[in-house]
Every structure is written in structure tokens, then in C-alpha cells.
Amino acid sequence: MVKKKKVKIIKKQFKSKENSSAEKVQKVLTYIPNFDKLIQGGFEKNSTNLVVGGAGSGKTIFAMQFVMGGIKKGEKCLYVTFEEKKDQFYKHMLQFGWNLEDYEKKGLFTFLEYAPLKVKTMLEEGGGSIENIILKNKISRVVIDSISSFALLFEKELEKKEAALALFNMINDWDCTSLLTLEEDVSSRDGLGSKSLEFEADSIVILYYAPDKKERHRYLEILKMRGTKHSTKMHKFDIAKTGVIVHGAR
Ligand SMILES: Nc1ncnc2c1ncn2[C@@H]1O[C@H](COP(=O)(O)OP(=O)(O)O)[C@@H](O)[C@H]1O
Ligand SMILES: [Mg+2]
Numbered sequence: 001m002v003k004k005k006k007v008k009i010i011k012k013q014f015k016s017k018e019n020s021s022a023e024k025v026q027k028v029l030t031y032i033p034n035f036d037k038l039i040q041g042g043f044e045k046n047s048t049n050l051v052v053g054g055a056g057s058g059k060t061i062f063a064m065q066f067v068m069g070g071i072k073k074g075e076k077c078l079y080v081t082f083e084e085k086k087d088q089f090y091k092h093m094l095q096f097g098w099n100l101e102d103y104e105k106k107g108l109f110t111f112l113e114y115a116p117l118k119v120k121t122m123l124e125e126g127g128g129s130i131e132n133i134i135l136k137n138k139i140s141r142v143v144i145d146s147i148s149s150f151a152l153l154f155e156k157e158l159e160k161k162e163a164a165l166a167l168f169n170m171i172n173d174w175d176c177t178s179l180l181t182l183e184e185d186v187s188s189r190d191g192l193g194s195k196s197l198e199f200e201a202d203s204i205v206i207l208y209y210a211p212d213k214k215e216r217h218r219y220l221e222i223l224k225m226r227g228t229k230h231s232t233k234m235h236k237f238d239i240a241k242t243g244v245i246v247h248g249a250r
Contacts, residue, residue: 030043048171052184076139089111097241139176202226207220221234
């Protein structure tokens with residue numbers, strides 16, 4: 001009887017020790033069905049996360065699902081785009097049941113169409129309208145979709161590297177968890193090209209839309225996530241009526 005009690009106490013102490021070390025890293029649930037299980041409960045709070053994939057691989061929908069996860073918990077979210085037009089974008093997102101107009105009215109969602117050139121100026125001058133919106137609206141989740149067109153502004157490799165570093169430094173200073181998308185064709189065999197590696201992100205998630213003989217299949221993998229024991233597998237996912245659903249997560 002006494003022995004049993006001792007074992008219990010030891011176990012309890014061990015558990016609480018485990019918890020306290022886990023507490024040091026604060027996680028932000030993405031709420032993308034089954035994705036959080038692959039990354040020990042979510043993105044690290046205030047981290048900068050890069051989602052890479054070819055055209056049509058699901059980057060925008062993945063990013064918006066991360067935004068919707070926040071909105072549904074009452075978080076204020078900002079979506080910055082260099083490419084999408086607001087009206088069409090809202091119409092497309094409504095297909096997943098995401099009424100962005102409604103969330104905009106409630107002050108939970110901000111859509112910002114931004115010219116890449118403006119970001120360049122912002123980096124040179126510091127601050128700018130994105131930063132103002134983040135501070136004023138107390139934004140906690142930011143998506144920048146995509147940074148590819150921004151990268152195109154710079155011709156010389158060194159210039160591009162410096163700008164990428166400046167952009168990431170700026171984002172790191174914001175009190176937000178951010179998700180940036182980058183368009184890059186990735187084949188599952190060769191992995192990432194040099195484009196993505198210029199960006200010093202805390203995590204890199206790759207979306208594949210891989211063909212077999214008859215059809216294409218969607219997969220995702222976590223290439224890197226700082227401080228996280230993440231899944232090393234390729235996970236099949238679908239774009240369903242409710243958005244992205246990841247399969248094969250335990
Ligand atoms: N309502 C929908 N239901 C199912 N699949 C969709 C729907 N809308 C778009 N898709 C799929 O998602 C793809 C576009 O995803 P998107 O996130 O915009 O890709 P990316 O941003 O990587 O270019 C489309 O080409 C289509 O295959
Ligand atoms: Mg897109």
C-alpha cells in the first residue's frame with residue numbers, strides 16, 4: 001500500500017517537471033485539422049513560419065485556415081496579399097464557409113492589398129501601414145501571401161538576401177505569429193531549391209501536389225521547425241468543403 005503511494009508521487013513529480021519545461025515554449029494552435037498534432041501542438045508563439053509550394057498547391061487556403069483558426073477564437077488577424085483581389089478572394093473563401101466580410105465588420109479580420117514596392121519602401125524607412133494596423137488593431141496572427149513577388153524586386157543576389165533578412169527582422173519585431181507563403185515548385189525528390197533558403201524562417205512547411213499516372217495527390221511535410229520534435233513523414237491532405245484536412249496524423 002505504502003509502496004504504491006510512493007510510486008504515484010514520483011510519477012507526479014516527473015510529470016510536473018515535464019510540464020514546466022513544456023511551458024517555456026508557448027504554442028499557437030493553427031486549428032488546421034490534424035496539423036497541430038504533427039508539430040507538438042502548434043506554431044511557436046510569435047514565430048515566423050514559411051509555407052512553400054507550387055502554384056495551386058494550397059498555400060493560400062492553408063494560410064487562410066490558420067487565420068480562420070484564430071478568428072474563431074476571437075483573435076484579430078491580418079492578411080496581407082500582393083496578388084489576390086479582395087472581391088474575388090472573399091467570394092472564393094466563402095466556399096469554405098468563411099464569411100470574411102462578416103469578420104471584417106466585427107473587427108476580427110483585416111484584408112490588406114499591398115504592392116511589393118511599398119514593402120521595399122517600408123523596409124528602407126522602417127514601420128509603415130502594416131505595422132500601424134498591427135499595433136492599432138492588436139493583431140496576433142499575420143499572413144503575408146506571397147513573398148515571391150517581393151523577392152522579384154531585387155535583381156542582385158546580395159540585395160535579395162539583405163532584403164529578405166530585413167523583412168524577417170521586421171516581422172520578428174511584431175508581437176504576432178506569422179505565416180508567409182512562397183511560391184516555389186518543389187518535387188518530393190529534390191526538396192527545396194535555393195529560393196526558400198534565403199529566408200531565415202523558424203519553420204518551413206512544404207506543400208506538394210504530386211502527380212502519379214492518373215491523378216495528382218496533395219501532401220505536406222514539415223522540413224524544419226525550430227525547437228520542435230515534428231513529424232518527419234509525408235502527410236496526405238485534402239482541400240475539402242471546410243478547407244485543409246491533414247490525414248495520417250496520430
Ligand atoms: N472550394 C474548393 N474545394 C476544393 N478544392 C478547391 C476549392 N477551391 C480551390 N480548390 C483547390 O485549391 C487550389 C488552389 O489553392 P490555393 O491555396 O489558392 O493554391 P496556391 O495559393 O498554392 O496557389 C485550386 O487549384 C483547387 O485545386
Ligand atoms: Mg495563392
